[in-house]
Amino acid sequence: MSPRRYLLALGVPGLIWVVLFVTLALYSLLAIALGGIDPLLLTPVPAWNPVDWSTANVHEVAQSLQPFSGDTWIVFQRTCIYILLALAGCILIGYPVAYFTAVHAGRWRGPILALLVLPLLVSYMLRMLAWVGLLSPQGWVNAVLVPLHVVPANFGWLDGRAITVVSGLMYGWIPYFIIPVYAALARFDTRYLEASRDLGAGTGSTFLHVTLPMSRQGLLAGTVVVALPMFGDFFTNGLLSGVSSTGMVGTLINTYAESQTNQAVAAAVAVWLTVFLGILLLPYLRSSARAGREVGR
Amino acid sequence: MSSRLRHASWGKIGLVAIVVLYIVWSLAPVAIAFLFSFNAGYSRSTWQGFSMQWWTGSKSVFNLPIYTDAIRHSLLLAVLAVIITVPLGVSLSIFLSRWRGITARPASFLATVPLVVPELVLALALFFLVTKVNLPVVTLGTSGQVVGQVTFILPLVIVITIGRLSSIPTGYEEAAQDLGASPPQSFRLVLVPLLQPAILASAIVAFAVSIDDFVITQYMSSTSSTQSVPMLIYTATRGGATPALNAMATIMAVTTIVIAAVGFALYRLLARREQITDVPAPAPALAVSREGAL
Numbered sequence: 001m002s003p004r005r006y007l008l009a010l011g012v013p014g015l016i017w018v019v020l021f022v023t024l025a026l027y028s029l030l031a032i033a034l035g036g037i038d039p040l041l042l043t044p045v046p047a048w049n050p051v052d053w054s055t056a057n058v059h060e061v062a063q064s065l066q067p068f069s070g071d072t073w074i075v076f077q078r079t080c081i082y083i084l085l086a087l088a089g090c091i092l093i094g095y096p097v098a099y100f101t102a103v104h105a106g107r108w109r110g111p112i113l114a115l116l117v118l119p120l121l122v123s124y125m126l127r128m129l130a131w132v133g134l135l136s137p138q139g140w141v142n143a144v145l146v147p148l149h150v151v152p153a154n155f156g157w158l159d160g161r162a163i164t165v166v167s168g169l170m171y172g173w174i175p176y177f178i179i180p181v182y183a184a185l186a187r188f189d190t191r192y193l194e195a196s197r198d199l200g201a202g203t204g205s206t207f208l209h210v211t212l213p214m215s216r217q218g219l220l221a222g223t224v225v226v227a228l229p230m231f232g233d234f235f236t237n238g239l240l241s242g243v244s245s246t247g248m249v250g251t252l253i254n255t256y257a258e259s260q261t262n263q264a265v266a267a268a269v270a271v272w273l274t275v276f277l278g279i280l281l282l283p284y285l286r287s288s289a290r291a292g293r294e295v296g297r
Numbered sequence: 298m299s300s301r302l303r304h305a306s307w308g309k310i311g312l313v314a315i316v317v318l319y320i321v322w323s324l325a326p327v328a329i330a331f332l333f334s335f336n337a338g339y340s341r342s343t344w345q346g347f348s349m350q351w352w353t354g355s356k357s358v359f360n361l362p363i364y365t366d367a368i369r370h371s372l373l374l375a376v377l378a379v380i381i382t383v384p385l386g387v388s389l390s391i392f393l394s395r396w397r398g399i400t401a402r403p404a405s406f407l408a409t410v411p412l413v414v415p416e417l418v419l420a421l422a423l424f425f426l427v428t429k430v431n432l433p434v435v436t437l438g439t440s441g442q443v444v445g446q447v448t449f450i451l452p453l454v455i456v457i458t459i460g461r462l463s464s465i466p467t468g469y470e471e472a473a474q475d476l477g478a479s480p481p482q483s484f485r486l487v488l489v490p491l492l493q494p495a496i497l498a499s500a501i502v503a504f505a506v507s508i509d510d511f512v513i514t515q516y517m518s519s520t521s522s523t524q525s526v527p528m529l530i531y532t533a534t535r536g537g538a539t540p541a542l543n544a545m546a547t548i549m550a551v552t553t554i555v556i557a558a559v560g561f562a563l564y565r566l567l568a569r570r571e572q573i574t575d576v577p578a579p580a581p582a583l584a585v586s587r588e589g590a591l
Contacts, residue, residue, distance in 0.1 A: 003470075006480035011392025011404075014385050014451070018408045021423065021448040026410070028429055029422035046429045097319045100312040115320050121553045122327050123509045125530040126546040130330035132534050133543075136342040140329065158535075175323065203308060232415025235511055239534055250417050257421055257516075267425065270418045281413060 033057055033267035044264035057268040065272070072252065072269065079248040082166050083230045087223060089170040090177040095219065098178045099211070102185035103193075116182070119175040128239045131168060132158065135240070160243030168240040169233065173226040180225050184218020217288065224284055231277060249273055327550070334358075334544035341540050351541040358544040363529065368548060371508055371526040373439070378446045378507040383499050385447070386454030387492060391484070393455065394462040405459075409452040419449065420516035427517065441517035442525075446507050453506065454499040461495035494567045501560035508553050 031046035034053040038045050047053050064072040101112045119127065134141050135157035145151045157164050192214070196206040234250035244251070249269065256266035330341075334352065338345030351357055358364045393405045411419050423445045427437055435444050469491070473483035489496075511527040518528065526549045533542050 003474060003480045003483075006484070007392055007395055010388040010484070011396060014389025014392065014408070015400075015404055017385060017448070017451070018389075018404065021426070021444060022407055022410050022419075024430070025419070025422035025426040025448075026414075028425040029418070032425050032429070046425070093315065093319055096312055096315045100316050104309060104312065112316065112320075115324070118554070119323050119327075120509075121505055121557050122550045123527055123530075123546070123553070125509075125511060125527040125534075126330065126550055127327060129530050129534045129543065129546055130326035133330055133333055133342045134326055138340070139342040171323070228413065228415055232417030232512070234417065235531055239531065242535060250415070253417055253421065257424070263425075266421060270421050274414055274418055277414070 029267050029270060032264055033271045035264060037261075037264060042261040044267070057264045058271065061265060061268040061272055075247055075252050076249055078246070079231065079250075082162070082169060082246075082248060083227060085166045086169040086173065086230065087227060089166075090174045090222070090226060091219065093170075094174050094178045094222065095181060095215070098181035098185055098218070098222075099215070102182050102188065103190055113182070116175065116178055120179070124172055125235070125239075127172060128168065128236060131171065132239055135164065158240060158242075160241045160246050162246055164240050165237055165246045165248075168236045169230055172233075172236050173230060176229075177222040177226045179222075181215070181218040181222040184221065185215060188214050220284055220287065224281065228277065231273060330543050331547045334540050334547055336540045339537075339539050341538070341543060351539060351544045356539065356541065358541040358548065361541060363524075364541060364545045366522065367524050367526045367529040368545060370439075370523060371549060372552075374442055374446060374514065374525060375504050375507040377443045378450060379500050379503045381443065382447045382450045382454050382503045383496060386451050386499060387458050387496055389451075390455050390458035390462060391488065394459050395467065405455070408455055411449050412452045412456075416449065416512045420445065420513045423448065423513065424516045436519070437517055438519035438523050441519075442514050442523060445513035445517040446510055449510065449513050450503045450506050453502050457499050457502065458492065458495045461492060465491050494564055497560060497564050497567065501557050501564075504560075505553055505557055508549060 028046060031048050032044045034055065034057070035047040036045045036052075036054055036056070037043070061072060064070040065076065067073055068077075097116070101109060101116065105112050133139055136142075137154040137156060139157075141157065142151065142153075142155055146153050146155065188211075192210050193206060196210045201209065230250075231248075232250045232253070233248065234254040237246060237248055237251050238254075247255075253266050253269050253273070256262040256269065333341050333344070335347050335349065336345055336351070337348035352359075354360065389408065393401055393408070423441070424437075426432070427435055427441050427444075435441055465488070469487050470483045473487045474480065478486065509527065510525075511531060514525050515528050515531070518524065524532075526545065530542065530546055
């Protein structure tokens with residue numbers, strides 16, 4: 001067997017897998033979104049042939065995406081606000097943590113890193129389960145806050161509060177944010193900081209002109225790593241609120257997908273979401289490709 | 298000078314405080330959830346005294362099939378996911394990094410697509426694939442769950458392995474072949490040993506991600522016999538489940554942590570033996586691999 005054919009033989013199973021379960025699966029999603037509805041069963045009928053594509057579902061969703069008034073738009077707007085707030089929290093808390101661990105932790109670096117990774121090994125659901133216990137009306141959070149008169153007795157944190165959902169998203173995803181930021185900062189040559197200081201820059205100006213620009217790629221990576229799953233997150237909402245007034249795009253897709261007759265709409269929303277995220281990701285993909293070239297990888 | 302030093306050290310104290318508070322905030326709720334598995338009452342939020350009733354005896358996590366079945370199913374899925382994803386991903390990575398042809402670039406893009414779409418979109422896509430196309434073998438249920446998890450984990454394995462492969466010069470395999478080794482031999486005797494740390498890291502990541510996976514596993518499930526631990530936690534948390542639920546969640550978390558720790562110790566051993574410094578450690582690789590793919 002020639003080396004080239006052997007290499008091909010190594011690649012073929014994986015290539016088939018990817019074509020079948022990534023390409024064909026995403027095509028199925030498109031075929032459902034652009035497909036029709038069975039007149040009797042009201043279940044979605046995929047349109048495999050592009051000739052049969054109908055834009056009915058996609059158009060219906062597009063109409064409810066009418067800015068500021070469409071039903072889907074309102075959910076979409078809420079999703080973006082929640083995610084931006086959760087991301088702001090991730091950056092405000094996560095960046096200093098990653099920065100300290102990468103630059104100043106010294107011999108504590110290993111143990112701290114282990115503690116930062118630990119939440120990734122404790123499953124997401126267990127971490128949410130923990131908060132459901134703490135935030136329940138008779139839970140420990142109220143046990144502390146009610147006597148302090150911060151909240152009234154039996155305050156229902158889990159009854160559809162935006163603050164609970166946003167904090168939950170932040171709590172859930174922040175460990176995934178910290179690790180890529182840490183990884184980017186760990187490559188950072190701390191002699192630049194000394195150089196900046198030697199040249200007369202103060203702590204603030206060193207941070208602004210040296211540390212922050214060099215963290216840019218890591219911050220972007222961390223943001224993308226957590227923002228993507230948040231756009232598809234319905235379980236955080238489901239556990240911490242369960243009320244449609246705090247529903248996000250993920251909640252909407254999941255609710256539609258659960259009822260047979262609405263699955264085509266679920267597919268259409270998913271397609272729109274993917275298009276939106278693709279546009280959002282483009283500058284990031286471009287800048288990380290550029291950064292990759294500059295490093296000369 | 299001294300004022301600047303003091304200023305810097307105040308900044309450092311602030312940073313240390315943030316780190317400590319963050320770690321406490323991120324882990325204390327989990328510790329409390331674990332504590333509640335020893336609650337004497339039925340509540341998962343009000344402490345009613347200490348008891349072992351959720352760990353041993355008739356009401357315990359080990360005596361209720363709903364919990365033991367979920368644990369067994371989660372472990373089954375994780376083992377299958379590791380067994381399939383690691384060889385598939387490693388061999389595909391070798392192809393992607395060594396193949397000089399036009400297929401390599403689009404193929405590596407496709408393989409990493411699951412990292413740039415929300416998991417929910419992939420889950421829905423796989424659900425339609427399985428329910429609308431009559432595939433052999435793959436149906437909703439265990440087979441579909443394994444296929445879904447493998448598809449989701451494959452890009453992580455690829456990113457970890459390609460990172461390592463790019464630091465192994467192709468000259469090693471070529472030298473082996475010049476010395477008379479057949480391509481399979483040069484693969485088995487040269488490349489696989491050099492890839493050992495990456496293979497181990499991939500296996501740990503695959504196991505941890507599989508155990509943690511909720512969305513795809515949920516969408517590809519069929520009957521209650523295909524309920525995994527995260528699925529059970531999701532459905533039972535807001536209901537009237539007893540603290541045995543906390544016990545089950547703890548068992549799963551401890552299992553994952555122990556396996557990751559053993560894997561990491563092995564990894565350190567391998568890395569030290571081979572003096573490898575440029576392979577991503579398995580733990581950060583869990584999250585970093587997502588970044589690297591983009």
